[in-house]
Amino acid sequence: MTIAFRQVRVLAGERELLAVPRLDLTEQRISVIGPNGGGKSTLLQLVNGLIEPAEGTVTVAGKDTVAEGTAVRRRAGFVFSNPQAQLVMPTPQEDVELSLRRSVKDAAARRSRARACLDELGIGELAGRSSHELSGGQQQLVALATVLVQRPAVLLLDEPTTLLDLANAELFTAVVGRLAAEHGIMVLTATHDLQLAARAERTLLVRDGRVAADGPPAEVIAAYRAQSMPAGDDGKV
Numbered sequence: 183m184t185i186a187f188r189q190v191r192v193l194a195g196e197r198e199l200l201a202v203p204r205l206d207l208t209e210q211r212i213s214v215i216g217p218n219g220g221g222k223s224t225l226l227q228l229v230n231g232l233i234e235p236a237e238g239t240v241t242v243a244g245k246d247t248v249a250e251g252t253a254v255r256r257r258a259g260f261v262f263s264n265p266q267a268q269l270v271m272p273t274p275q276e277d278v279e280l281s282l283r284r285s286v287k288d289a290a291a292r293r294s295r296a297r298a299c300l301d302e303l304g305i306g307e308l309a310g311r312s313s314h315e316l317s318g319g320q321q322q323l324v325a326l327a328t329v330l331v332q333r334p335a336v337l338l339l340d341e342p343t344t345l346l347d348l349a350n351a352e353l354f355t356a357v358v359g360r361l362a363a364e365h366g367i368m369v370l371t372a373t374h375d376l377q378l379a380a381r382a383e384r385t386l387l388v389r390d391g392r393v394a395a396d397g398p399p400a401e402v403i404a405a406y407r408a409q410s411m412p413a414g415d416d417g418k419v
């Protein structure tokens with residue numbers, strides 16, 4: 183599986199938000215780090231066509247994210263940092279079933295696949311609960327279920343642990359890691375959590391609308407720390 187950027191420019195009016203001349207992503211776990219407003223979300227959203235480039239192309243397994251947007255979105259699932267943006271039905275079971283409304287015509291099959299997915303994430307007992315009564319961590323797992331049930335090839339996680347406490351962030355990360363490994367899913371995670379970013383095979387540093395560094399997590403994170411710390415501060419805590 184390859185995600186390929188070619189001569190990509192994203193504009194907001196006259197302003198250039200992101201420029202990526204050439205980038206090929208093939209690793210299973212990739213993290214994207216960088217300062218606020220640097221372009222991480224924009225990069226992620228390009229991958230499933232939520233944002234369209236003004237110039238150039240982005241392809242996912244050879245499919246163009248604009249010309250073949252529907253096919254790409256079936257393969258590339260997006261999880262936002264705020265799960266409430268993603269949960270629209272009264273219960274988790276209904277939300278996960280809703281994700282299958284196009285791909286699975288039989289209602290009983292939708293029901294059982296949705297339940298199996300919630301079980302796999304360890305939240306089967308929440309299936310019939312009221313979604314707004316769930317904790318933030320539980321809601322984030324339900325949001326993940328609504329995406330995973332569609333069996334994506336790529337998972338795009340935009341600051342997925344920002345609203346979670348330490349235990350829920352760890353749980354979420356462990357569940358994603360396990361399922362991605364079991365199902366061979368590629369995971370792109372934009373995050374300010376550098377410990378989470380370190381658990382990847384490759385890290386991109388995105389700042390000022392550019393991929394400013396790209397390589398092994400330890401090296402890229404060290405470069406980011408060095409650029410971000412005030413002079414005289416070595417960043418150690």
Ligand SMILES: Nc1ncnc2c1ncn2[C@@H]1O[C@H](COP(=O)(O)OP(=O)(O)OP(=O)(O)O)[C@@H](O)[C@H]1O
Pocket residue numbers: 194199216217218219220221222223224225
């Ligand atoms: N809908 C939009 N219209 C115009 N500009 C936008 C829009 N969305 C984002 N931007 C701008 O695009 C740039 C990149 O933003 P982006 O959200 O990709 O950065 P980020 O690295 O994800 O930031 P953060 O860490 O704060 O989430 C910023 O300058 C932002 O102001």
